[in-house]
Amino acid sequence: MFANYDDRMIQRMAPMLRRVLVIDPQATSGRVVGELMRNISRPEVWTAASNDKALKMADKVNPQLIFCELASEAVDGVGFTRALRRSNLACRKAPVILLTSQATAASILAARDAGVHEFLRRPYTLKDLLKRLEAVTLHPRDWVEAVGYVGPDRRRFNSGDYAGPRKRHTDLGATPQVARIAQALKIVRSALDAFEDDRGQAMRALQAQSDELVDAGRQVGDERLVVAATAFGHYLFEVAGKPGLARAEIERRATPLLSYLPQIRDEKRIVRL
Numbered sequence: 001m002f003a004n005y006d007d008r009m010i011q012r013m014a015p016m017l018r019r020v021l022v023i024d025p026q027a028t029s030g031r032v033v034g035e036l037m038r039n040i041s042r043p044e045v046w047t048a049a050s051n052d053k054a055l056k057m058a059d060k061v062n063p064q065l066i067f068c069e070l071a072s073e074a075v076d077g078v079g080f081t082r083a084l085r086r087s088n089l090a091c092r093k094a095p096v097i098l099l100t101s102q103a104t105a106a107s108i109l110a111a112r113d114a115g116v117h118e119f120l121r122r123p124y125t126l127k128d129l130l131k132r133l134e135a136v137t138l139h140p141r142d143w144v145e146a147v148g149y150v151g152p153d154r155r156r157f158n159s160g161d162y163a164g165p166r167k168r169h170t171d172l173g174a175t176p177q178v179a180r181i182a183q184a185l186k187i188v189r190s191a192l193d194a195f196e197d198d199r200g201q202a203m204r205a206l207q208a209q210s211d212e213l214v215d216a217g218r219q220v221g222d223e224r225l226v227v228a229a230t231a232f233g234h235y236l237f238e239v240a241g242k243p244g245l246a247r248a249e250i251e252r253r254a255t256p257l258l259s260y261l262p263q264i265r266d267e268k269r270i271v272r273l
Contacts, residue, residue, distance in 0.1 A: 021063035070100035095136035115151020145208035228256035
């Protein structure tokens with residue numbers, strides 16, 4: 001089907017590319033993306049010409065993949081992605097690929113920090129597009145549900161246009177599970193600190209990190225951590241959506257988890273937070 005590209009790989013990607021949303025104020029360039037995708041996976045393709053219309057369309061059609069213009073008078077790709085990630089839409093975790101003809105280091109970093117999966121510079125080839133599709137479908141990154149950031153793990157930003165650092169200092173020397181627990185606890189702390197300012201995202205972050213800590217606790221065999229994280233998760237589930245939630249009570253319930261701060265210890269290293 002496609003020269004220099006494995007048809008079997010395209011067949012593996014296709015089920016994850018059935019519903020595609022293209023956000024572009026220019027009808028011609030939007031059609032180009034849509035036609036390329038129809039040749040690859042024969043998806044249903046919807047288009048939107050502004051951020052507001054795109055969010056409404058995303059709510060309606062639940063796209064599996066979103067292409068978005070980086071910047072124009074009607075479309076702000078970074079702003080759209082940030083709004084999508086912090087919404088309650090079913091597609092809030094859908095891969096977003098930003099398109100632009102003028103990529104700068106600043107725009108790439110802004111896109112990454114908004115929760116974009118990939119960056120595609122015009123003019124691009126079919127091979128360029130297929131590489132991005134392969135990255136978001138067959139090599140997905142872990143999801144980070146924090147307060148300051150919501151999106152795919154930025155340490156493994158896939159875009160060929162990004163040449164910045166890919167590791168946090170806490171990754172160096174720590175075992176993967178110790179670093180994972182440390183990161184989750186940092187997010188719990190920051191979510192509690194931001195509770196009054198962004199209650200919805202703080203609750204999403206706390207719920208996600210309670211699940212993360214349960215799994216990580218099992219991986220390292222820390223039963224106390226598993227019990228504490230499970231109890232906190234159950235509490236969050238019970239109070240989710242209830243009015244009048246007080247930070248003080250949620251923080252009290254998180255005390256067994258927060259007792260692991262300010263340091264996580266393994267046999268070789270202390271990761272100081």
